[in-house]
Amino acid sequence: MHYEHRIVLGMSSVDRAGVLFYPELFRHAHDVYEAFMASIGADLTAMLDAPGHVLPVVHAEADYYLPMRHGQIYTVRVSVADIGETSFAVHCDFLGPNGRLYSQVRSTQVCLNTRDGAPRALPYELRAKLTRCKAQQGRIQA
Amino acid sequence: MHYEHRIVLGMSSVDRAGVLFYPELFRHAHDVYEAFMASIGADLTAMLDAPGHVLPVVHAEADYYLPMRHGQIYTVRVSVADIGETSFAVHCDFLGPNGRLYSQVRSTQVCLNTRDGAPRALPYELRAKLTRCKAQQGRIQA
């Protein structure tokens, strides 16, 4: 029961070799992350319109296992990986039509007060939503 | 009977005001143009893999009528606007949930020989596909 999103790799995302231009993977991962957050009722637009806290990315990394090519379709599978006191991590797996893992993005978001930029505990509701999400992943994978 | 595609305006496409960063509209238009071309059987990937001709954009323009905002959903409606001897124009209308026109991108693609970069007549099949597309639009709009 992971959140999944389909993308097509357009010309805007490939380099001269017709293969993914690597920074573009993070862009796609962020688009899917936004959609995922909206799907669990943690809409980033609403958060930004009525700020109190923000969730900037403090660490991001990606592994590129197989070449992703122009015009190909990928399924992006989102997992909640870690839930800390003030931060949480999300993984985006990019899967090919054959189910193989082409690449993975891992990002860590930290919760900061809008006013002073200091880290703060994740809001109770957000933590609850992420925790439910993580538990469901576990049940399904088992 | 226009080709249509749904997009969500992510953080990657907006500026500091939460409103579309204007160059991003062309990026979205190109993504949709690629999907449109594939839908009529004129796959750009195939074209580039077995080149003989290319279809670079020689002119592009956009009008921004209403502010497009972060998190909003838009329908992109594609029309074939003009079919010339060596070129064709495509329009992408970006429509809000209410059906209102938020913005429009118009691009002109010209057909060039891969070998010498000289303009050449549109391939017969491509012209036929675009013409059929244009005729269908006409019938439906009437």
Add this chain to the structure above:
Amino acid sequence: MHYEHRIVLGMSSVDRAGVLFYPELFRHAHDVYEAFMASIGADLTAMLDAPGHVLPVVHAEADYYLPMRHGQIYTVRVSVADIGETSFAVHCDFLGPNGRLYSQVRSTQVCLNTRDGAPRALPYELRAKLTRCKAQQGRIQA
């Protein structure tokens, strides 16, 4: 006496053919436009930090005359083209090492009140700066 800015066309800006991906030209034009505005003392950051008015692009267009290639250096020459009551237009010429015109971006910015989004007269100071800029271009070109 035009404002000029040098760019190198990186992998991030080219397509599978090693040639400019057309939406990227607008991105480069905007980067240079920001630098130009700062150079005449009309810093967009300051404008956005203390808003009263904004200057969204309502129309943008580009002509692509010659293929711009990966790794090549271009000089972007900025001109103030038109100064209206509530709007102004800027041209960015992309020139090759040989001085030839490879492409041109033309954008129209309109001045809106931040509060209600209604068009308003260009601020007196901004108009004066743009007018001075336009006059200097004229003198030099003559």
Add this chain to the structure above:
Amino acid sequence: MHYEHRIVLGMSSVDRAGVLFYPELFRHAHDVYEAFMASIGADLTAMLDAPGHVLPVVHAEADYYLPMRHGQIYTVRVSVADIGETSFAVHCDFLGPNGRLYSQVRSTQVCLNTRDGAPRALPYELRAKLTRCKAQQGRIQA
């Protein structure tokens, strides 16, 4: 004796809060990486024009220490971090006007035969250039 490059954070690179949109850091890092490689005589354009090997990124990661803001100037300092049999790592430090470290990108490039996509030893010349670069960094830092 590190290679350094100055960037200005334009509207194209920031999010709704006026702060760096995180995937953009990788884009800037790649632009600077290309300039660095050209500076040591390992021009990526030439490499791609006459292929024999390619250098795709297989891992990339970034830490975001301090908020990078619209309109601010940063110095990007490049270091060669590791030189392996078939791969090498590059670090890009993004430094503020005060010399403080705002963020860091680390990327690992692996050398592949163009023909079959298999890993191969780094070309002798490229290894020599990277090694010289790494040694100079060491001398200077000491």
